[in-house]
Amino acid sequence: MAIQENIKVIAFDADDTLWDCQSWFDDVERRCQELLKPWATPREVSEGLFATEQRNLSLTGYGTKAFTLSLIENAVRVSRGQLSGDDVMQLIDMGKELLRFPTTPLPEVRETLEQLSQSRRYRLVVFTKGELMDQEDKLRRSGLEEFFSYMETVSNKTETEYRQLCENLGVAPEQTLMVGNSFRSDIVPALNSGAWAIHIPYHVVWALEQSEEYPHDRLIKIARFSEILSHL
Numbered sequence: 001m002a003i004q005e006n007i008k009v010i011a012f013d014a015d016d017t018l019w020d021c022q023s024w025f026d027d028v029e030r031r032c033q034e035l036l037k038p039w040a041t042p043r044e045v046s047e048g049l050f051a052t053e054q055r056n057l058s059l060t061g062y063g064t065k066a067f068t069l070s071l072i073e074n075a076v077r078v079s080r081g082q083l084s085g086d087d088v089m090q091l092i093d094m095g096k097e098l099l100r101f102p103t104t105p106l107p108e109v110r111e112t113l114e115q116l117s118q119s120r121r122y123r124l125v126v127f128t129k130g131e132l133m134d135q136e137d138k139l140r141r142s143g144l145e146e147f148f149s150y151m152e153t154v155s156n157k158t159e160t161e162y163r164q165l166c167e168n169l170g171v172a173p174e175q176t177l178m179v180g181n182s183f184r185s186d187i188v189p190a191l192n193s194g195a196w197a198i199h200i201p202y203h204v205v206w207a208l209e210q211s212e213e214y215p216h217d218r219l220i221k222i223a224r225f226s227e228i229l230s231h232l
Contacts, residue, residue: 003196003220003231007122008171010228012148013180014128014135016202019103019142023204025067028094032071035087039079049074061155063131068095099134103142108225113147115229122232125150127165127178129157129185157185162193179228184211191216198228 015021029049033042040048052074053067060066072091076083116122126148128135135153139145150169154161166173173194180186181202188211190197199213199221213221220231 003177006175007177007196007232008175009123009125009166009169010116010177010179011125011127011165013178013182013186014126014138015130016181016204017106017179017186017200018109018126018144019105019138021101021103021138022202022206024098024101025206026204028071028098031094032075032091035090036075036078039082045074045078048078052077061131062129064095064098064134065131067098068092071095099137103138105142105144106225110144112226112228113144116232117147122177123150123169124148125152125165125169127152127154127157127162129154157189159189159192162189162195166193166195181205182211183213187219191218196220198222198231200225 012018029046030042032049033045036045049070052070056066056070056073060069068091071094072088075087075091079087113124116124124147126135126139128151130153132153136151139148139151152165152168162176162178163173166176169176174196176190176195177198178186178190178195179198179200180190181200182205183199183201187197187199196218197216197220199219200223201221222228222231
């Protein structure tokens with residue numbers, strides 16, 4: 001299926017679309033499970049962390065710092081307050097590591113962005129959710145900043161945020177293509193706003209991003225990043 005020719009803006013999600021992110025969070029979760037072995041099983045730690053993140057979401061939103069707070073809160077709860085100060089510092093250090101991990105572009109990302117940029121047919125932007133400073137720093141570390149003329153970081157991605165993005169860029173939703181890995185956050189609200197969407201599933205998915213998928217006449221699902229070019 002070819003996307004209609006009047007597309008003016010291609011918006012890209014960042015984490016797990018342009019670079020690996022969730023794998024680093026999963027690694028920290030496994031290390032936390034090891035730390036809490038005296039008090040709980042790995043499954044109990046993970047289930048407790050997921051529940052804690054859900055409870056905190058309306059207060060802390062998405063992002064590394066929010067995750068770190070939930071990590072510490074869950075560890076204190078699971079250990080029934082027996083966690084030592086040194087253990088808490090280990091968790092804090094794990095959280096800080098997540099603010100510095102290498103955002104190496106995923107396969108074919110740089111080459112594809114170069115071709116899209118050189119064509120001058122589309123305005124390339126980053127549209128992501130999370131913490132502003134963290135997301136901006138990731139983009140700088142990735143070395144991909146040169147390809148994008150605009151970046152917008154929001155606390156959540158809903159149809160409202162997608163329509164606001166289009167308004168900010170001066171385009172209609174139907175002139176916009178959203179590219180991302182999360183069906184729940186990148187694809188569904190984009191389609192609901194009237195935009196086109198390309199879904200690139202990633203091999204790991206955060207529990208809070210899991211969602212049922214469905215077909216749509218403005219949706220394309222691909223396996224490789226470079227396939228974007230064949231649909232434009």
